[in-house]
Every structure is written in structure tokens, then in C-alpha cells.
Amino acid sequence: MISLDSVTKKFNSITAVDDVSYTVAKGEFFALLGPNGAGKTTIVRMLMGFSKPTMGTLQIDGISTQHHYSRNKVGYLAENHCIPPFLSGWEYLLRQAYLMDLTGKEASSEIEALLERVDMFKEKNQKASTYSKGMAQRIGLASALMGKPKLLILDEPASGLDPLGIRDFREILESLRIDGTTIVLNSHFLSEVEKICDSAAIMSKGTILVKDSIHKIVQKEETLEDVFVRLVDKRNA
Amino acid sequence: MPKILRIAIFSLQDQVRHKSFYILLGACILLVLLLRGCYKGNFTVNNQQIDNLTIAWHASKFAFHLIAGGMMLLTTLLSMNILTRDIQNGNMVLMLSKPIKRTHYLLGRIAGVWVLVSIFMFILHLTIVIITFMSTGNILPEFFLASIICTINLLFLILLVSLFSLFLPDFIAAVTAIGIASISFISDSFYIAQHSKMLQSLASSGIENDISIWRVLWPKTAMLQYYASSFIGGSDFNPMSPVHPLLNIIFYILISYVILMVIFNRKEI
Numbered sequence: 001m002i003s004l005d006s007v008t009k010k011f012n013s014i015t016a017v018d019d020v021s022y023t024v025a026k027g028e029f030f031a032l033l034g035p036n037g038a039g040k041t042t043i044v045r046m047l048m049g050f051s052k053p054t055m056g057t058l059q060i061d062g063i064s065t066q067h068h069y070s071r072n073k074v075g076y077l078a079e080n081h082c083i084p085p086f087l088s089g090w091e092y093l094l095r096q097a098y099l100m101d102l103t104g105k106e107a108s109s110e111i112e113a114l115l116e117r118v119d120m121f122k123e124k125n126q127k128a129s130t131y132s133k134g135m136a137q138r139i140g141l142a143s144a145l146m147g148k149p150k151l152l153i154l155d156e157p158a159s160g161l162d163p164l165g166i167r168d169f170r171e172i173l174e175s176l177r178i179d180g181t182t183i184v185l186n187s188h189f190l191s192e193v194e195k196i197c198d199s200a201a202i203m204s205k206g207t208i209l210v211k212d213s214i215h216k217i218v219q220k221e222e223t224l225e226d227v228f229v230r231l232v233d234k235r236n237a
Numbered sequence: 238m239p240k241i242l243r244i245a246i247f248s249l250q251d252q253v254r255h256k257s258f259y260i261l262l263g264a265c266i267l268l269v270l271l272l273r274g275c276y277k278g279n280f281t282v283n284n285q286q287i288d289n290l291t292i293a294w295h296a297s298k299f300a301f302h303l304i305a306g307g308m309m310l311l312t313t314l315l316s317m318n319i320l321t322r323d324i325q326n327g328n329m330v331l332m333l334s335k336p337i338k339r340t341h342y343l344l345g346r347i348a349g350v351w352v353l354v355s356i357f358m359f360i361l362h363l364t365i366v367i368i369t370f371m372s373t374g375n376i377l378p379e380f381f382l383a384s385i386i387c388t389i390n391l392l393f394l395i396l397l398v399s400l401f402s403l404f405l406p407d408f409i410a411a412v413t414a415i416g417i418a419s420i421s422f423i424s425d426s427f428y429i430a431q432h433s434k435m436l437q438s439l440a441s442s443g444i445e446n447d448i449s450i451w452r453v454l455w456p457k458t459a460m461l462q463y464y465a466s467s468f469i470g471g472s473d474f475n476p477m478s479p480v481h482p483l484l485n486i487i488f489y490i491l492i493s494y495v496i497l498m499v500i501f502n503r504k505e506i
Contacts, residue, residue, distance in 0.1 A: 045505075045506075049333070050330070050505065051505045051506070052505075068336050068337060068338045068339075069336050071334060071335060071336045072336045076330075076334040078327075081327065082326055082327025083327055084251070084327060086251070086254055092331075095331065098238075098243050099240060099243060099244075099331075099332060099335045143331070
């Protein structure tokens with residue numbers, strides 16, 4: 001579903017991503033982990049076509065991410081999801097629907113279902129300026145799920161969510177995994193990742209330290225957090 | 238519906254959503270209505286009473302230039318933050334995370350603002366046509382053609398400000414674009430005045446016809462406006478250069494558009 005081939009991204013003299021290669025299979029629930037500045041968000045931005053790699057190629061379903069069509073069946077939730085403050089949640093999702101050529105009853109019924117799913121139906125007509133960060137994230141998740149995407153790219157989706165929100169979020173992701181959606185999750189919530197993801201890559205300073213299935217990365221009597229701290233500390237030493 | 242059209246509609250909706258837009262439109266119409274007084278005066282030149290139609294014709298031309306020039310100023314202010322505001326409020330990510338080409342997004346955004354300012358200008362020009370009709374009983378249909386020609390200037394300014402805003406802070410981008418248009422107004426107006434019949438009859442030693450090359454090549458926003466106004470009452474038009482101002486501005490529109498697209502396609506969002 002996703003392939004990165006020798007991807008390097010430099011910002012002037014700073015190398016944010018250094019010769020990274022990996023693939024994510026269809027239906028895989030993949031987590032991208034790493035400390036701040038590891039290069040996770042840069043990879044996500046390159047996957048979405050917001051940024052171009054200095055070297056290497058990124059593909060979604062065999063299409064270069066530089067081509068707009070690669071985002072045809074991709075849902076995306078940004079780390080700090082912004083909604084234009086003058087739009088209500090409903091209007092925002094309606095715009096998304098129009099951009100995906102969903103109109104009329106088809107759009108309305110899908111938006112209603114999504115708002116119910118993210119528990120924002122009651123607040124659908126409130127202006128986004130009145131939303132808390134967690135509410136904006138929920139609307140953002142609804143927008144990412146619009147059009148039943150085959151690939152979901154989530155950049156720090158749980159930021160701003162309260163514990164109940166995180167639980168709801170996990171349930172939604174688990175149901176999507178059952179449906180066969182490929183999910184790329186960029187997160188700091190290691191305990192959540194350990195619970196729900198199939199595989200993960202741990203990054204530090206632009207390189208991948210390990211990429212494997214969760215049960216292979218986490219050894220006996222260890223948690224994902226232990227592995228993460230051990231690998232990142234070793235890299236920084 | 239094509240995605241460019243959808244995005245253009247979103248742009249229109251975003252602009253007309255603000256109350257300040259209606260306040261501005263209302264204030265402009267009110268300002269234009271104040272010009273009614275100019276249509277009703279008794280003017281005497283060389284002991285000859287000027288007839289109502291001549292007065293109306295001159296007043297309409299003055300109003301036409303005032304509106305077209307004012308709209309250029311308003312256009313730069315409205316378009317100075319098309320892109321930066323979209324980045325800040327998440328609109329750009331909203332649209333570009335979908336399978337939409339960057340060029341389509343940009344075209345949609347520009348088209349939306351262009352349609353909006355063109356309608357705005359059209360309403361103000363229509364107000365003048367109505368005032369003229371009420372004062373003289375005459376309709377000036379050529380006003381509409383002149384107004385349409387002036388919208389080309391507005392498109393040029395939207396592209397120019399959008400292009401500058403990729404490198405410069407929004408306000409500086411707007412001021413730079415206004416500066417370019419202002420230089421055209423000074424240079425072209427000076428030329429028009431120099432070649433007016435009145436000045437030529439007054440000048441004893443003839444008019445200097447040598448024009449610097451930069452004045453010929455400069456974006457001829459003002460000259461295009463003079464060309465448009467020449468349709469009103471069928472007055473003469475004397476372009477500065479062999480290249481028609483319409484072609485000059487279209488050339489600059491194409492250049493600005495190409496540079497804007499190339500830079501925006503490479504931009505990190």
C-alpha cells in the first residue's frame with residue numbers, strides 16, 4: 001500500500017529524514033514512533049504531498065505521492081487539526097464531501113453517520129471557533145473517514161483528547177482495522193500503539209532504528225515504552 | 238461540478254460570510270450616490286451654459302475612474318492573504334489532502350476573489366448608470382463593457398499580490414502591488430494629459446514625444462482603464478506604446494500566473 005524508497009529530506013543543512021526505506025502492506029496497522037524531531041511528521045507530510053523528498057520516492061498504491069491522484073482513497077488527520085473558525089462542523093464536512101464529489105442526500109447521510117461515529121452530532125451546527133481541541137480532533141477524524149478511505153494517515157490523532165476520547169478513538173480504529181483499512185499512525189501514546197497496532201517503526205534523528213511487527217519488537221517482560229527508551233537512548237549516546 | 242468551480246464557490250462564500258463585506262459594499266454605494274450632486278449643477282464655461290448631458294457624461298467618466306481605481310485598491314487588500322489565511326485556518330490542508338491538484342486549488346481561490354471583486358465593481362458602476370439615467374434619461378450601455386475591461390486589471394492585481402505574498406509579508410505584498418499600479422497611473426496619466434487636446438493647444442513649442450522604454454514596458458493598468466473609459470461616450474484613445482494595453486496586461490497576467498503556479502507547486506505546505 002505504501003512504499004518509501006531511500007527517502008531523504010533536507011531543510012538547508014538539517015537532515016530531517018535520512019535514507020529511509022520501508023513498506024506498509026494493505027490492511028496493516030502501522031505505527032510510526034519516535035521522539036520529537038525524529039522525522040515522523042516530515043514523512044507524513046511527504047506521504048500527503050505537502051512536501052517533496054530531497055531524494056528517493058514515496059508511493060501510495062504504486063502512485064507517486066507527488067501526484068494528486070495518490071490521495072484518492074486517503075484519509076488524513078493532521079497533528080494540530082485546524083478548522084476554519086467561521087465554519088460549523090457540518091459545513092466543514094460538507095465542503096469535504098463536495099470536494100470528494102459527494103452531493104445531496106449521499107453527502108448528508110454520510111456526514112450524519114460520521115458525526116454520530118465521532119460523537120459530535122449534537123455540536124454539528126456550532127462554529128468551529130467554539131470547539132475545544134478535542135472536539136476539533138473528532139471533526140478532523142470524521143473528515144479523514146469521509147468517503148471510506150483505503151488508507152488512513154493519522155498524525156498525533158490523540159493529542160487534545162481526554163481519556164474517554166482516546167478510548168472512543170481506539171474503538172473506531174479497531175473497527176477500521178477489522179474492515180481492512182490500512183492505517184499509518186504517528187503517535188507518542190506507546191501504550192495505545194502496543195494495544196492496537198500490528199507493526200511499528202521507531203525513528204530517531206531521521207533514521208529508522210527498528211521496523212517490525214509489535215510482537216517481534218517487544219521482547220518478553222518488556223513494554224514498547226522500554227524498547228523505545230532503550231533504542232533512542234542508545235542512538236543518542 | 239468541476240473542483241475549480243467548487244473551490245471558487247468556497248472562496249466566494251468565505252468572503253461574503255463576513256459582515257464587514259456588506260458594510261464596505263454599502264459604504265461604497267453610499268459614496269457613489271454622493272456623486273449625484275455633480276449631475277445637477279449649473280456650469281458655465283466661456284460664458285456658455287453646459288448642458289445636462291455633457292455634465293452627466295463628464296461626471297460619469299470621473300466616477301468610472303474613481304470606482305475602477307478604488308476597486309484596484311480594494312482588490313489588493315482582499316487578495317493579500319488568500320494563501321496565508323488558508324494555511325493558518327486549515328483550508329489549504331483541507332483541500333490539498335484530497336485528490337486535488339495544487340493548480341486547481343489556486344485557480345479556484347483566485348477565480349473566487351476575481352468574481353467577487355468584479356461583481357462588487359459592477360454594482361458600483363451600475364449605480365452610476367442608474368444615477369445618469371435618473372438625471373438625464375439616457376442609458377450608458379458602454380459603461381458595462383468598460384467595467385468588464387477593467388476586471389482584467391483586477392485579475393492582474395490578484396495574481397500579482399498572491400505571487401508576492403509567497404515571498405513577502407501580506408501587507409508588504411499588497412503595498413508592492415499597489416506601488417506597481419500607482420507607477421502606471423502616474424506614468425500613463427501624465428502621458429494622457431500631455432497628449433490631451435487642451436494641453437496640445439496651449440503648448441507653444443510642441444509636446445515631447447520621446448518615452449522611456451520602461452514606461453512602455455511597465456504593466457499598463459492605468460492605460461487599460463483609460464482604454465475602457467474611451468468606450469464611454471466614444472472618446473478618443475491614444476495608447477502610449479505600439480502594444481495595446483490590453484495585450485500588455487494579458488501578457489503580465491500570463492507571466493504572473495506561470496510564475497505563481499511554478500512557485501506554489503514547489504512550496505512546502
